[in-house]
Amino acid sequence: MTQAGEAKTSPPLNEQLQSFVGREIGAPDVARDPVNEAMIRQWCEALADGNPVYTDPRLAQASLHAGIVAPPTMLQAWILPGIEMARPMAEQRQDLQKALHRLLDAAGYSAVVATDCEQDYHRYLRPGDRISATTVIESISPEKATALGIGYFIDTRTTFSDQDGSAVGSMRFRVLKFKPHQQPAAVQSAAAPAKPTRPRPPRGHDNSWWWDGIEHGELLIQRCKGCGALRHPPRPMCGGCQSTQWDTLASKGKGTVYSYVVVHHPQFPGFDYPLVAAVIELEEGTRLVSNVVGVDPAAVHIGMRVRVSIEAVDETLKLPLFRAAE
Amino acid sequence: MTQLRTISSKDVRVGDKLPELAIPLTATMIVAGALASHDFTPVHHDKAAAQAQGMQDVFMNILTTNGLVGRYVTDWAGPNAVLKKVAIKLGAPNFPGDTMKMTGVVKGKEEASGIVDLEVVGKNSWGNHVTAQVRVALPAGK
Numbered sequence: 001m002t003q004a005g006e007a008k009t010s011p012p013l014n015e016q017l018q019s020f021v022g023r024e025i026g027a028p029d030v031a032r033d034p035v036n037e038a039m040i041r042q043w044c045e046a047l048a049d050g051n052p053v054y055t056d057p058r059l060a061q062a063s064l065h066a067g068i069v070a071p072p073t074m075l076q077a078w079i080l081p082g083i084e085m086a087r088p089m090a091e092q093r094q095d096l097q098k099a100l101h102r103l104l105d106a107a108g109y110s111a112v113v114a115t116d117c118e119q120d121y122h123r124y125l126r127p128g129d130r131i132s133a134t135t136v137i138e139s140i141s142p143e144k145a146t147a148l149g150i151g152y153f154i155d156t157r158t159t160f161s162d163q164d165g166s167a168v169g170s171m172r173f174r175v176l177k178f179k180p181h182q183q184p185a186a187v188q189s190a191a192a193p194a195k196p197t198r199p200r201p202p203r204g205h206d207n208s209w210w211w212d213g214i215e216h217g218e219l220l221i222q223r224c225k226g227c228g229a230l231r232h233p234p235r236p237m238c239g240g241c242q243s244t245q246w247d248t249l250a251s252k253g254k255g256t257v258y259s260y261v262v263v264h265h266p267q268f269p270g271f272d273y274p275l276v277a278a279v280i281e282l283e284e285g286t287r288l289v290s291n292v293v294g295v296d297p298a299a300v301h302i303g304m305r306v307r308v309s310i311e312a313v314d315e316t317l318k319l320p321l322f323r324a325a326e
Numbered sequence: 327m328t329q330l331r332t333i334s335s336k337d338v339r340v341g342d343k344l345p346e347l348a349i350p351l352t353a354t355m356i357v358a359g360a361l362a363s364h365d366f367t368p369v370h371h372d373k374a375a376a377q378a379q380g381m382q383d384v385f386m387n388i389l390t391t392n393g394l395v396g397r398y399v400t401d402w403a404g405p406n407a408v409l410k411k412v413a414i415k416l417g418a419p420n421f422p423g424d425t426m427k428m429t430g431v432v433k434g435k436e437e438a439s440g441i442v443d444l445e446v447v448g449k450n451s452w453g454n455h456v457t458a459q460v461r462v463a464l465p466a467g468k
Contacts, residue, residue, distance in 0.1 A: 039362070046358035047390065049397040052329055053405045059329055064406050064465075072409045073396035077389055080364040086372075111379075117388050118413035180380070196452050269418065269452045 013107055017100070017140045017152065025156070026095035028132040029079040035129040040070050043077065069124040075160055075169050076119075078131040097137065097156065104177045109151050116174035123168055130163040138172070151178025196269030197314040207234040209248070219251040219308050219320050221286050232286040253308035254325065255282040262297045270314070276300050280322050294323045332404030334467025335440035344402045344430030344444070349394060351386070351450070353422040359390030386420035386455075395446050395458045398428045403462055410441065411461040418452035426450050433459075440464045 033039065037055075044054050052059035053069055060068045070078075084092055092098065101112065125131065141153040158171045203211050210233075213220035222231050226243025237244050260278035267273050276292040278300070292300050293309075306322040313319050353373075360370035368375035370387045377383075392412055400407050420426055426448045434443035441463050448456040 039364075042358075043362040043393065046355060046362040047393045047397055048355075049393065049400075051397070051400050051405050056329075059405070063330055064408070071393060071396060073389070073393040073412055074363065077363040077365075082364045083366045085366040086368050114388055114416060116413070116415050117392060118411070119392065120411050121409055124408070267453045 013103075014142075016103060020096060020100045020137045021140055023096055023137055025097040025135045025137060028134045028161075029081075031078040031131040032082075033078075035070050035078060035125045035127050035131065037068060037127050039077070040068070040074070040127075043071060043074055065124060065126075067126060069126055070129075072121040072124055072169070073119070075121070075125075076133075076158075076171060078125070079133045079160070097135065100137065100140075100154065101177065104152065108179050109177045111149070111151075111180040112175050112177050113148065114173065114175050115153070116172070118172040119169060120171075121169045125162075125168060129168070131160055131168070133158050133160045135159075146176060146178065148176065149178040149180050151176050198270040198317060198319075200317065206236050210234045213248070213250075214310055214318050214320055217310050219253055219282075219310065220248040221251050221282070221284055222246050223249055230284055230286050232288055249284070251282050251284055251308070253282075255280045255306055255308070255322070257281075257292065257300060257302055257304040257306060257322075258287055259302060260292065260300055262300070278322065280306060288320070290319070291321050292323070293321045299324075330405050332406035332465055333402070335435065335437075335442060335464040336467045338432055338435060338442055338464065340432050340435055342432040344398070344428075344432075344446075347398055347401070347428040349426045349428065349448075351420050351422055351424045351426055353384060356384055356386050356390070356420065356422060359393070360387045363387060363389035363393070365389055381419065381421075383421045383423075388414070388416065391416065391420070391448070391456050394426075394428070394448065395456060395460060398430065398446060398448075399444060399460050399462055402430065403464060406465055408463040409460070410463055412458060413460075414456050414458040416456060417454040418450055420448075420450055420455050424450045424452075426455055430460075440466050 053063045135158040138155040138157045156173050160169045224238035225245035227241040229240050258279040258281040263275040274297045278292045281287045305325040307325040308320050309323045357371045365387045428448045430446040433445050444460045446458040
């Protein structure tokens, strides 16, 4: 989105958002219980963490900690309000962070997802420590387009202190507050999640014949009946002679790598990585985008001879992939 | 004491890989992790609430992910390793019935302090659930 577009559509919101930056969200969160062995043990059982410095008094005493310590990654657990978090937002203790979220909710940015959590540990906590935490809204990004929808990244920074007021650790937490895309209906299965599949290719009047060919094991090429030119991807009219008359021929499936990239990131569900995305030039002369599979990505090169292999990539989708030609 | 055996920084090299750990994800461990961390946000223990938000099932909360990253590193290094920093980026949610495979690699080492930097990845069937940078102080060794 352009700066001008942003300014035109939402100047009041942006200004309101920026007024939150740099402010503490409210009074410190104070742990309701001191750091204690019962909560530590429950955490270690839940996570199957067998580190004896957390739960075995004898070994903990012999360790460099000289006594039981809490897993440092529990840091935030000591100050979370517990079952209050399951109540409706309006019934929870209010603070500036919730006010910020309400402001964004009202503007349509109703969904939230945490994206980053960065914790520094100055010392390990011990049973008896009493923890409190202060949180500052550190920054709010400009409106961003993300895979989930458009929204704002909100960074908060929390400083954790002990009973003496000494900092024991800190946390930077980033959430995306966004306008969700239309969500598909929740999958009803209680079993394991279905294996993610690749996006379905769009099929319409002008190209479904090509996909039908793939399903029958044929890589078809469109041929103009006016001038004989071959073309791909499928389209209704010849770019050379403007004829809308066409037929097809079956490719022999031989070609070369015309260009390629090896995709490492970002990784989308349904694909195997590293993924070789390549433009293949068929012997007949047309090019198509596909994947080179079955070879070390490092061995792929421009000019490499390849042969089509029509393969099922999941239960309902066949694709023409390319493998090294012998 | 053998139960306290901890890898020493002199025995660690940049590029070393941590042994892979596969963690089966069950509803029980996801709910137990959320409640043990005092995170009662309904999407982590109430399937209907999770589905109302468009998710297929309850999913793992951040503190549990954080804790599993810490556990993975200290499982490898030993009890006298001291975690200094855990920074995680979150991706595909962890749902019951899936498995998270954890891998790690040593990215850096400060010779003087014995502090080692690791990159840890937890991957489920949808992709990367977590990518983490971890700093851990290791004993100097003899």
